[in-house]
Amino acid sequence: MTSSCNRPALILASASPRRRQLLAAAKLSFEAAESAIAELRRDGEGARDYALRMASEKALAVSSSFPHALVIGADTVVECMGEVLEKPADGDDARRMLTMLSGRTHTVITAFAIARGREVLTLDAVESTVTFRALSAAEINDYIASGEPFDKAGAYGIQGAGGGFISSLDGPRDNVMGLPVAEVLAALRRVGFVRC
Secondary structure (H helix, E strand, O other), X not given: OEXXXXXXXXXEOOOOHHHHHHHHHOOOOOEEOOOOOOOOOOOOOOHHHHHHHHHHHHHHHHHOOOOOOEEEEEEXXXXXXXXXXXXXXXXXXXXXXXXXXXXXXEEEEEEXXXXXXXXXXXXXXXXXXXXXXXXXXXXXXXXXXXXXXXXXXXXXXOOOHHHHHEEEEEOOHHHHHOXXXXXXXXXXXXXXXXXX
């Protein structure tokens, strides 16, 4: 599967609308294919190792269906006070996470892998440090009622109403959204991807 300019096609192994939006904003031509990989953290697995493993597994899973394409897999996790926060299971879980993040600094880790022919060509993780202002119980309840937290690591989205909770950010904003675009573009160049 190649494009008209004889470079490998690009596949995003994700159903995330935010990742699709970020790649499209970078003027890349790509297709999206969900990996269907279950996101299950192993006992004792740290946040960075977990994100790296998930990114690799997602890229490899989709690469098996598109062996000639370059496949980008990515995974985002939040770590606060030594706890890994994934997507909340329900409203109570979202409330627990947002209460933990309130008034504290946490780390957002997005790992990405680029695979081709069922082989990972490059793998990396980018970290952003985010501090929340103190949140009231009413703010947390209203945010949960909006439905925004439920498909997002750490139960918030920086690109939505959750962005108003942030008092400071150190690191790439798009990394918190789910894909560090500058780093991904640099990695694509290293593996021979050429825009056309």
